[in-house]
Amino acid sequence: MPAHPPSEMPPVESPCTSPPDPASQQRSGEHRGIPWTGAARLLVLTVALAALAVFAYVTLSRIGYPYELEWMEGGVLDHVTRVAEGKPLYVPPSVDFTPFIYTPLYYAVCAPLVSVLGPGFLPLRLVSLLAAVAVFWLIYGLVSREGGSRFAGLVAAGLFVATFRRGGAWFDVARVDSLFLAFLMGALYLARRHRSLAGAAAAGALLGLSFLTKQVAVSIAAPVVLWLLVMRIRSAAAFLAAASAVVVPSVMLLQSTSEGWFGYYTFELPAKHAWVDSALVSFWTADLAGAIPIAALLAVAYFLRSGPARGDRWFWLSLLAGAIGGSYLARLHSGGYDNVLLPAYAAVAVVAGLGLASLLRRDGGRSGGGMARELAILVLVAGQFALLAYDPRKQIPSAADREAGQGVVTRLRNTVGDVYVPFHGYLAALAGKPPFAHAQAVADVWKGGPGDRGRRILFPALAEELRRRRFSAVVIDEEWFSPDGLVDAYAPAERVFARPDTFRPVTGMPWRPEWIWLPKPRQ
Numbered sequence: 001m002p003a004h005p006p007s008e009m010p011p012v013e014s015p016c017t018s019p020p021d022p023a024s025q026q027r028s029g030e031h032r033g034i035p036w037t038g039a040a041r042l043l044v045l046t047v048a049l050a051a052l053a054v055f056a057y058v059t060l061s062r063i064g065y066p067y068e069l070e071w072m073e074g075g076v077l078d079h080v081t082r083v084a085e086g087k088p089l090y091v092p093p094s095v096d097f098t099p100f101i102y103t104p105l106y107y108a109v110c111a112p113l114v115s116v117l118g119p120g121f122l123p124l125r126l127v128s129l130l131a132a133v134a135v136f137w138l139i140y141g142l143v144s145r146e147g148g149s150r151f152a153g154l155v156a157a158g159l160f161v162a163t164f165r166r167g168g169a170w171f172d173v174a175r176v177d178s179l180f181l182a183f184l185m186g187a188l189y190l191a192r193r194h195r196s197l198a199g200a201a202a203a204g205a206l207l208g209l210s211f212l213t214k215q216v217a218v219s220i221a222a223p224v225v226l227w228l229l230v231m232r233i234r235s236a237a238a239f240l241a242a243a244s245a246v247v248v249p250s251v252m253l254l255q256s257t258s259e260g261w262f263g264y265y266t267f268e269l270p271a272k273h274a275w276v277d278s279a280l281v282s283f284w285t286a287d288l289a290g291a292i293p294i295a296a297l298l299a300v301a302y303f304l305r306s307g308p309a310r311g312d313r314w315f316w317l318s319l320l321a322g323a324i325g326g327s328y329l330a331r332l333h334s335g336g337y338d339n340v341l342l343p344a345y346a347a348v349a350v351v352a353g354l355g356l357a358s359l360l361r362r363d364g365g366r367s368g369g370g371m372a373r374e375l376a377i378l379v380l381v382a383g384q385f386a387l388l389a390y391d392p393r394k395q396i397p398s399a400a401d402r403e404a405g406q407g408v409v410t411r412l413r414n415t416v417g418d419v420y421v422p423f424h425g426y427l428a429a430l431a432g433k434p435p436f437a438h439a440q441a442v443a444d445v446w447k448g449g450p451g452d453r454g455r456r457i458l459f460p461a462l463a464e465e466l467r468r469r470r471f472s473a474v475v476i477d478e479e480w481f482s483p484d485g486l487v488d489a490y491a492p493a494e495r496v497f498a499r500p501d502t503f504r505p506v507t508g509m510p511w512r513p514e515w516i517w518l519p520k521p522r523q
Contacts, residue, residue: 156353
């Protein structure tokens with residue numbers, strides 16, 4: 001007779017089984033939770049790739065647009081055409097041509113492509129687009145190599161791509177910024193990743209090329225150069241020697257061949273720009289905290305973690321200080337549009353990617369709490385992408401814009417004699433007429449002040465040309481462009497467009513030709 005009823009028999013333990021282990025139960029719970037964090041990673045990766053896809057759609061849809069995407073593109077095209085024709089850039093300011101306040105490398109890079117691809121904006125935008133793609137790749141490379149995570153590298157590159165609209169929708173426009181940033185990021189990549197003297201020299205050469213594209217490169221890179229001097233003195237020497245070998249002879253040649261006008265445009269005039277007091281605060285509250293708050297927090301998290309060595313921390317702090325400081329100073333200058341934020345956005349994207357990689361290494365797959373933290377981090381990153389979302393349709397000119405542009409060119413072509421279109425001289429060139437000094441270049445000379453040597457040359461000459469009615473018509477965008485002589489000799493005769501919304505640039509100042517001024521009868 002059994003000692004226990006059958007219903008009360010003790011369980012028979014198999015030699016192949018063991019009592020449940022609490023730790024294994026926890027690991028099992030983690031395993032059941034993995035699809036949630038995996039799905040979150042997939043979501044973040046998807047939105048990062050979606051940002052790249054939207055960028056590709058926008059840029060490829062508008063790269064062949066024959067008119068301006070931004071109101072100074074036409075002036076840049078005038079510069080490139082001038083270089084392609086072998087004419088000097090840095091000449092005394094005149095009604096016929098006054099240069100912008102940038103160094104010349106972008107124009108020199110684009111000019112040979114004009115002979116291959118033909119005149120127009122396509123060669124210039126292609127250079128900018130390829131340079132932007134190079135920046136994306138460099139951001140990915142820095143983060144994936146430094147952080148040991150291709151996922152974080154893709155997210156960092158995607159974050160920068162996603163700032164497209166916040167940064168002025170500028171990556172592909174015919175302006176100097178993307179090429180300048182590509183050279184600069186290449187210099188920083190080599191300075192960080194290659195410890196050989198050859199690598200340091202190559203980094204210095206790229207910095208020199210970046211400066212020859214846009215002067216602000218030097219101030220952005222200065223903290224990184226200081227880091228090199230402290231951490232790798234021999235590399236710093238090679239870096240500075242190579243940068244000097246690129247910059248010094250170039251500046252000396254440009255200065256001597258222009259009889260000093262190169263320095264006037266690229267150094268004197270920018271130093272005289274007024275400050276925008278509102279940007280003192282709005283840069284931090286709107287441009288950074290309002291646009292990339294999660295990315296900024298991830299960047300801060302990188303420095304709060306115990307992972308990076310002290311030398312690493314100082315390098316990335318130097319990168320952030322230079323890039324954010326350079327963008328801040330440019331934003332404070334009058335005329336500093338959203339494009340000046342690109343260096344800051346690029347640097348924050350890099351360090352945010354490193355912060356993300358560091359957080360995911362610690363929190364991923366260790367405990368239920370770690371999974372929850374990882375999930376929260378990834379959801380926040382997805383939210384950062386959502387905050388940067390924009391309507392791509394607003395960045396692509398319409399068929400009505402093309403038709404309106406053709407109508408303007410036809411009207412200019414049918415006008416007998418020269419036409420001054422100070423805001424969009426390229427339109428006169430499309431009509432087979434010569435372009436003249438761009439309104440922004442003229443305004444920059446005006447900002448030099450009453451005693452400025454360029455101002456003393458340009459404005460009396462411009463007033464004289466207007467008073468003697470050199471032009472058959474003057475096409476004006478904005479009332480602020482009203483030099484002496486204009487109202488004496490010309491009067492507004494007709495509006496250019498009937499509709500208020502057509503042919504406006506999709507980024508930058510929304511200016512378009514508004515009024516055709518015709519000569520007044522002589523007294």
